[in-house]
Amino acid sequence: MHIHEYQAKSLFRQFNIQTPEAVLIDSVSQAGDACASLGGELWVVKAQVHAGGRGKGGGVILCRSTNEVENACNSLFGSNLITPQTDAKGLPIHQLLIEGGQNIERELYLGLLVDRQTQKITILASTEGGMDIEKVAAETPD
Incomplete structure (x- = not known):
């Protein structure tokens, strides 16, 4: 089954499983509005591709300002993400998920x-x- 992270989280919410607030964007011009709607001072920009290892491949970027979010979006959109689960060409990035950042106490x-x-x-x-x-x-x- 090939579903993106945003689709999986939508399924979770249908069964009352909490997920972080997020906005799916398909252009850099939407990044500022996404940050404003999420609020806060910390965001995570996540490439939506059908492959694991996105963080190691540079497809998950922690941002501490809207300027950093826009820069992350600029660098990811239109590029190919190469991870241990892709071929040497990688996968094209057409959508990004912007989430409000969380203070992580424990990761599972x-x-x-x-x-x-x-x-x-x-x-x-x-x-x-x-x-x-x-x-x-x-x-x-x-």
Whole structure:
């Protein structure tokens, strides 16, 4: 199933699972209005592509001003995001999700994976967050 982060979060909200406030944009000119509607002084700009590893690939950018948000949007729109899950060309970025930043006290990871060999769902959970989930799974599989 290929859905973007904003689509997954929309599904979560349908089942009363809280998600951060966010605005989906498809042009840099919408960035300032997105920040104004979200409020605050901290935002995260996230490339919406069908690939994991977006943070490591530079597709998730923490911004502390609307100017930084606009700069992030300028650098991402029209570029290709290369991650460990894409080919060498990467994937084109056509949409960005701007979220209000959060003070993170604790980061967790929860993933549902389809094991094609056993034809079952595997649940992957970690108290170490998801940025290096492959490394965490290899080093501490319990």
